[in-house]
Amino acid sequence: MDIKNLFTAGGVVMWPLLLSSVLAVGLIVELIKFWVTISTRQQLVLRNVLNLYRQNNVVSTIDTLRKNPDISARVLLKPQELPVGVMTPVVGAPFFVYLAKSKVKK
Template identity: 50%
Template sequence: MNFSAIREQFLAGGIVMWPLLLCSILSVTLASERALFWIRIYRRQKQVAHDVLRLYQLNNMVSAIDKLKQNVDLPIARIFLSTLQLEEATPEEFILALETEGKIEILLLKRFNHIFDTIVALAPLLGLQGTVFGLMTTFASINIGNLAATNKSGLTAGISEDLIATSARVNAS
């Protein structure tokens, strides 16, 4: 399919195609950002955690903290750094600090999830709205009193709008 055919099909889908296009672009952009974010974290975080735990086991607290400060852009480093800097913490305080910092980091790791949830809920509704608009165009084209005078181009345009919007709804969600 060439660009002009895609453009024609998009325009034939009616007004709801614009918000569906926006939802699709937003989804792809945010999914790409999240994928790059997780790839970057996954590549480095495991090694940093391993190195810090090894230094901690060797009672080399200063080197462990320095290693964490060098990698403060990683969630695990921020969690460990905040807990290892506790002075004379009891095991319960240490666990509580780990849990608290972990909950804070989870909020950062789940960034944009609410936008994805909104798009997942909104795209089918937009597609349904396109279906309704297409059916309205179809029924407006039917002349019940005189079927021979029915606007056949409006009838097919309405059905086309209905099907295109429904198809785009399925693809966007």
């Protein structure tokens, strides 16, 4: 079945589906570009900060960190964050066990 017959068989639903798919692919490409740019910038700033610190240039190190507060906060505060992927099973598993046991009793 070629594309023309597929769209004819799908009817009106195929056009919004095609538009949504193209839009989703475009957004995925844009987000990948965004995160690669952020990651590259973060690596450059951190490399610069570590080089300044190794040279015992603490004042320039602090100035560089102050000029890039988003990067320094992301690196310094990352260990304090608790990922949702860890928290969800810890809270969700006992809740679902409770639900399962309450359904069995009835």
